[in-house]
Amino acid sequence: MKQKTIIPVGPYHPLQEEPELFKLFCDGEIVTDIEWETGYNHRGIEKINESKTFEQVFFVVERICGICSTSHPFAFANAMEEIAQVKVPDRAKYIRTIIAELERIHSHLLWVGLAGHFIGYNTVFMWAWKYREPILDLFEIITGNRNSYAMFKIGGVRRDIDEKDYSKILKILDGVKPKAEMLMKAVIDDPVIHMRTKGIGILTKQDILDYCAVGPTARASGVDVDIRRDDPYAAYPLVNWKVIVTQEGDVFAKAVVRFLEIFESISIIEQCVEKLRKDPPGQIDVKVKNIPEGNGAGRAEAPRGEVFHYVITDGSNSPVRHKIRAPSYVNVATFKKSCVGQTISDATLALAAVDPCYCCTERMAHVYDSRTRQRVLDGRGLIQLSQQRTQTLKKNLFGKNT
Amino acid sequence: MAGHIFYFLIFPGLLFAGVGGGLLSWFDRKITARVQFRVGPPLLQPFYDFVKLMAKETIIPSNAAKTVFLLAPILAVAGACLSSVFILLPGFGISSGFRGDLVVVFYLLMVPSLAYIIGALASGNPIANLGASREMKLIIGYELSLLLVLAAIILKAGNTISLNEIIAVQQQQGAFIGSISGMLLFIVSMMCVQAKLAFVPFDIADAETEIAGGIFLEFSGFTLAMVKLAKYIMLLVLPSFVVVILLGGFRFEGIHILWSVLKLLGVVLLITLVRNTNPRLTIGQSMRFFFIWMNLFAIIAIVLAYFGY
Numbered sequence: 202m203k204q205k206t207i208i209p210v211g212p213y214h215p216l217q218e219e220p221e222l223f224k225l226f227c228d229g230e231i232v233t234d235i236e237w238e239t240g241y242n243h244r245g246i247e248k249i250n251e252s253k254t255f256e257q258v259f260f261v262v263e264r265i266c267g268i269c270s271t272s273h274p275f276a277f278a279n280a281m282e283e284i285a286q287v288k289v290p291d292r293a294k295y296i297r298t299i300i301a302e303l304e305r306i307h308s309h310l311l312w313v314g315l316a317g318h319f320i321g322y323n324t325v326f327m328w329a330w331k332y333r334e335p336i337l338d339l340f341e342i343i344t345g346n347r348n349s350y351a352m353f354k355i356g357g358v359r360r361d362i363d364e365k366d367y368s369k370i371l372k373i374l375d376g377v378k379p380k381a382e383m384l385m386k387a388v389i390d391d392p393v394i395h396m397r398t399k400g401i402g403i404l405t406k407q408d409i410l411d412y413c414a415v416g417p418t419a420r421a422s423g424v425d426v427d428i429r430r431d432d433p434y435a436a437y438p439l440v441n442w443k444v445i446v447t448q449e450g451d452v453f454a455k456a457v458v459r460f461l462e463i464f465e466s467i468s469i470i471e472q473c474v475e476k477l478r479k480d481p482p483g484q485i486d487v488k489v490k491n492i493p494e495g496n497g498a499g500r501a502e503a504p505r506g507e508v509f510h511y512v513i514t515d516g517s518n519s520p521v522r523h524k525i526r527a528p529s530y531v532n533v534a535t536f537k538k539s540c541v542g543q544t545i546s547d548a549t550l551a552l553a554a555v556d557p558c559y560c561c562t563e564r565m566a567h568v569y570d571s572r573t574r575q576r577v578l579d580g581r582g583l584i585q586l587s588q589q590r591t592q593t594l595k596k597n598l599f600g601k602n603t
Numbered sequence: 604m605a606g607h608i609f610y611f612l613i614f615p616g617l618l619f620a621g622v623g624g625g626l627l628s629w630f631d632r633k634i635t636a637r638v639q640f641r642v643g644p645p646l647l648q649p650f651y652d653f654v655k656l657m658a659k660e661t662i663i664p665s666n667a668a669k670t671v672f673l674l675a676p677i678l679a680v681a682g683a684c685l686s687s688v689f690i691l692l693p694g695f696g697i698s699s700g701f702r703g704d705l706v707v708v709f710y711l712l713m714v715p716s717l718a719y720i721i722g723a724l725a726s727g728n729p730i731a732n733l734g735a736s737r738e739m740k741l742i743i744g745y746e747l748s749l750l751l752v753l754a755a756i757i758l759k760a761g762n763t764i765s766l767n768e769i770i771a772v773q774q775q776q777g778a779f780i781g782s783i784s785g786m787l788l789f790i791v792s793m794m795c796v797q798a799k800l801a802f803v804p805f806d807i808a809d810a811e812t813e814i815a816g817g818i819f820l821e822f823s824g825f826t827l828a829m830v831k832l833a834k835y836i837m838l839l840v841l842p843s844f845v846v847v848i849l850l851g852g853f854r855f856e857g858i859h860i861l862w863s864v865l866k867l868l869g870v871v872l873l874i875t876l877v878r879n880t881n882p883r884l885t886i887g888q889s890m891r892f893f894f895i896w897m898n899l900f901a902i903i904a905i906v907l908a909y910f911g912y
Binding site: 215317318393 | 803811879
């Protein structure tokens with residue numbers, strides 16, 4: 202076999218700030234194969250949650266990811282409310298939607314900036330992050346935090362939006378809109394950016410379906426999926442908005458989808474604020490006394506795609522099993538299609554284009570003994586371990602009935 | 604002999620070009636920062652960087668060719684100093700009596716890039732090797748354009764290859780940029796300078812987010828300080844070269860001093876703005892850019908210059 206160079210992207214690499222490893226097998230400048238490894242930052246969140254009460258779990262899942270820190274609590278709340286059969290008051294639904302959409306705006310602006318940085322366009326990087334700043338200020342006004350907002354609880358939200366804050370929200374959004382438009386024009390009309398992004402890292406509709414990719418990655422390839430519409434939750438069925446879909450599937454299309462989604466999000470928030478303004482201040486949560494035995498699945502559309510939480514409860518105050526699937530977990534696998542055959546310059550851009558979030562995705566693959574360097578557990582062993590555990594759980598939970 | 608050593612080490616060589624280049628590097632960084640809504644570094648930051656790097660440990664990769672790896676950055680500095688002597692001496696109106704300096708300068712300007720390539724290949728790092736191969740391709744791309752620019756300059760200056768005479772012709776007849784061919788040549792030479800300085804959109808060989816520093820990846824401590832110094836010097840030398848061949852050179856009497864400094868700063872400002880308003884190209888795109896467009900521009904300029912426009 203012809204010898205190939207391995208160009209490592211990671212575990213520490215200026216391309217992406219999180220620890221992850223992509224092995225690009227290169228023949229000259231052309232990437233012929235790619236392998237990826239995560240697991241450098243595995244924190245065992247699912248296991249931790251089994252020892253926390255439901256109220257505490259919200260704070261843990263919020264810290265899965267710093268950027269989409271509302272999507273995980275949102276999905277978890279959806280799962281818990283399915284188990285407890287709780288009906289959330291409308292006011293709480295609107296507040297939840299506002300938080301989630303603000304998060305989408307700041308996350309997409311962050312991606313635009315990073316994408317600019319990845320192609321060496323640091324001016325876009327700095328400008329996008331500057332225009333993202335008012336959104337973070339807005340978060341501070343509404344929730345008290347710039348990040349990790351601690352707004353969610355079972356049955357509602359923790360804080361109400363003050364009546365005098367409505368105008369502030371609308372004012373800041375009005376300020377963000379022209380700036381986002383300016384940024385979009387600067388990026389979308391730049392011929393040099395066209396050269397770098399059009400036709401790069403193309404994912405066809407079939408690739409998306411094969412790899413089950415989600416979120417803007419899928420929507421940029423003409424796959425019309427959006428959990429907000431397909432599995433309605435919170436206030437999304439109560440406001441007017443549309444799902445942005447483009448057909449090309451390249452990096453440029455992904456940028457266009459994200460830009461247009463920013464404007465959709467602004468429109469959703471404006472409608473929610475109008476509805477809040479019309480309704481008199483009322484309940485923002487319902488009291489949930491206890492969580493019955495059962496299981497529930499919650500989904501939420503994070504800025505990167507579908508977040509899925511599955512919870513099994515046994516009537517106590519903590520989950521028996523909590524399964525989390527973050528969108529990057531499925532999106533990262535598409536690199537096999539988008540990067541192979543590209544040059545290294547284009548492959549690194551294609552890596553960044555799905556807006557991967559590795560700390561959401563962390564999976565442990567191997568366990569080594571630090572002294573003897575012997576492998577204690579590998580992927581298969583861990584899966585066996587997990588299957589045994591699931592079987593024991595099943596026996597304990599449902600054994601009496603079956 | 605002593606005079607030559609003075610030229611090389613003090614003025615306009617190592618010391619002068621190093622300090623001047625450092626200040627220009629600050630100018631570049633400050634403008635970049637202001638464009639990006641940042642505050643930017645203090646005036647002496649480039650020198651702090653240099654001194655700090657000198658004090659740091661120099662790590663030599665275990666599979667590197669040690670001597671070559673350590674000598675390559677020094678070669679880069681030496682080449683940059685020599686080219687600064689050959690460009691700035693005529694620029695300051697000091698005649699060295701040597702009449703073929705345009706050709707020598709053309710070769711000397713290539714030395715730092717070649718030295719980086721040698722250092723990168725000697726480091727034994729696959730990513731640095733990749734960066735070196737990219738730099739080689741880039742050199743192949745822009746050198747022909749630069750050569751065509753120089754050919755047009757020679758034609759315009761009346762078949763002379765002496766920088767002193769080129770400046771003298773411009774000071775009598777007005778700077779070459781005043782003509783149509785001169786403007787075309789200015790565009791082409793600015794692009795070549797951008798590529799030689801390894802600034803966006805041509806920072807392909809050290810693309811940080813792709814190959815993590817590429818050709819400069821394994822340099823650290825003393826060697827990295829030398830690379831930085833060579834880059835500072837080149838940031839003074841290359842814009843000066845453009846000023847000398849196209850903008851009428853420098854003059855040091857009365858108001859002309861201010862005018863000369865403004866010309867230099869103007870060229871650096873242009874380079875900075877180009878680097879802040881463009882994304883990085885891929886190596887294929889940049890080679891196509893030079894081979895097709897820049898060479899075409901340069902050839903048109905030669906034809907125009909031949910007919911006296």
